[in-house]
Amino acid sequence: MKRFIIAFIAAYIFIFFWGWLLNGVVLKDAYAQTPNLWRPQSEMMSLFHWIIIGQALVVFAFVMIYASGFTGSGVGAGIKLGILLEIGAIGMRLGFYAVQPFPGKLVFYGSIGGLIEMVIVGAIVGAIYKPASARISSQ
Amino acid sequence: MDWKKFFFAFIAAFIFLFVFGFLWYATLMHGAHREVSTLLRPEADLKSHFGWLVLGHLVMAFFFTLLCARYVPSGRASAGAILGILVGLVYAGPHLISFAVQPLTLKILCGWIVGAVIQFAIAGAIVGAIYKPAAEYTMYVKERSR
Numbered sequence: 001m002k003r004f005i006i007a008f009i010a011a012y013i014f015i016f017f018w019g020w021l022l023n024g025v026v027l028k029d030a031y032a033q034t035p036n037l038w039r040p041q042s043e044m045m046s047l048f049h050w051i052i053i054g055q056a057l058v059v060f061a062f063v064m065i066y067a068s069g070f071t072g073s074g075v076g077a078g079i080k081l082g083i084l085l086e087i088g089a090i091g092m093r094l095g096f097y098a099v100q101p102f103p104g105k106l107v108f109y110g111s112i113g114g115l116i117e118m119v120i121v122g123a124i125v126g127a128i129y130k131p132a133s134a135r136i137s138s139q
Numbered sequence: 140m141d142w143k144k145f146f147f148a149f150i151a152a153f154i155f156l157f158v159f160g161f162l163w164y165a166t167l168m169h170g171a172h173r174e175v176s177t178l179l180r181p182e183a184d185l186k187s188h189f190g191w192l193v194l195g196h197l198v199m200a201f202f203f204t205l206l207c208a209r210y211v212p213s214g215r216a217s218a219g220a221i222l223g224i225l226v227g228l229v230y231a232g233p234h235l236i237s238f239a240v241q242p243l244t245l246k247i248l249c250g251w252i253v254g255a256v257i258q259f260a261i262a263g264a265i266v267g268a269i270y271k272p273a274a275e276y277t278m279y280v281k282e283r284s285r
Contacts, residue, residue, distance in 0.1 A: 019236075037178060039242050047239040054235030061228035068210070068222075084206045085229055091198030092230055095160070098192035101180050 004067055007128040011059045011121045018120070019055060022113040030106045037100070059121065066125050078126020082118035089114060141270070145208055148269040152262050153200035159261070160196065163254045171246045178241060203259065207266040219267020220260045227259035 023031070031038060039047070066081055090111045097107045164172075172179060180188060203226065211218045231252040238248040 038240055043242075044240055050235050050239035054232040054239070056232075057235065058229055058232030061225045061232070065210070065222065065225045065229070068225075081210075084202050084209070085226065088199050088202040088206070088226070089230060089233070091195045091200075091202065092233075094191050094195030094198065096195075098188040098190075098195065099179055099185060101184070 003129045004063060007066075007125045008059055008063050010128055011063065011124045012056060014124055015055050015059055015117060015121060016052075018113075018117050019051070022110075022117070026113070027106060027109055030103060030109065033103055034101070034106075037102070062118075062121060063125055063129065066122075066129060073126070073130055075123045075126040078122035078124070079119050080122070081126075082120075082122025083115070086115045086118035089118075140208060144270050145204060148208070148266045149201055149204040151265050151269055152204050153197060155262055155265055156200050156203075156258060157193075157196045159254075159258050163250075163258065168247070168250045168254075171244065171250055174244055175242065175247065178243070200262075203262060204266050204270070207263055208270050211263075211267055211270075214267055214271035216264040216268040219263035219265070219270075221263070222267075223259035223261070223263020224256055226263070227256035230259070231255045 038044070062081070062085065065085075066078060072080075093107055093111055093114075096102065097104070179185070203223075206226065207219050207222060208214075211222055234248060234251040234255065237243060238245075
């Protein structure tokens with residue numbers, strides 16, 4: 001449980017700063033090209049807690065899947081899980097691109113950024129959390 | 140990996156994800172989506188982007204089936220459904236973030252989250268029921284996890 005919480009917090013801190021770097025800095029100009037799709041800055045800030053809850057949910061569910069023990073253990077297993085989940089999420093992003101008028105550039109770079117994010121989240125979780133079966137076999 | 144069973148599970152998952160998506164998001168939530176029509180492509184534009192929707196569902200179905208086949212080695216419907224719920228929650232997180240940055244309504248947010256969890260829970264159960272590896276492999280995994 002202790003390692004679960006540490007893995008969750010470490011991955012959450014990373015995902016929070018990565019989200020800010022990717023969406024708030026790197027892709028800022030791409031977002032600015034479609035202002036009609038986004039809330040005004042002041043409104044976004046008043047709803048900021050939803051971003052925190054959303055990121056926490058992603059990390060919590062990720063660690064839960066990893067902690068189920070079927071993923072194996074270690075950094076490699078975490079990275080594999082991250083890649084599988086994120087490529088599925090890219091599929092979902094393509095679905096959103098079909099129905100919402102996002103610029104293709106935003107979807108492309110958002111997907112690359114998402115893949116890097118989940119690879120690193122997987123590595124962090126894999127390095128910190130050891131599923132019970134792995135802990136027993138390593139003793 | 141039993142590729143024949145994997146292929147059938149993938150096709151079943153794709154058909155289910157696509158049909159459920161149509162019923163839930165395009166039919167049941169049609170009224171809610173009309174409230175934010177400026178966020179959506181016009182009908183003609185949507186039709187010209189339909190290929191992306193199909194491709195997106197194919198990618199989702201393929202990697203979700205791969206995830207179930209790898210991480211639910213016993214291949215039971217209930218275990219697949221539990222993994223599906225967790226995957227649905229991973230994908231529901233970005234919906235919460237979208238709500239904070241896009242002028243979506245609370246009704247849409249709830250619809251998307253509930254939809255994602257139900258969709259992947261059932262898809263997981265379908266994959267778990269179809270993709271059952273050989274008995275020897277299941278025994279090997281059980282022994283290994285002890």
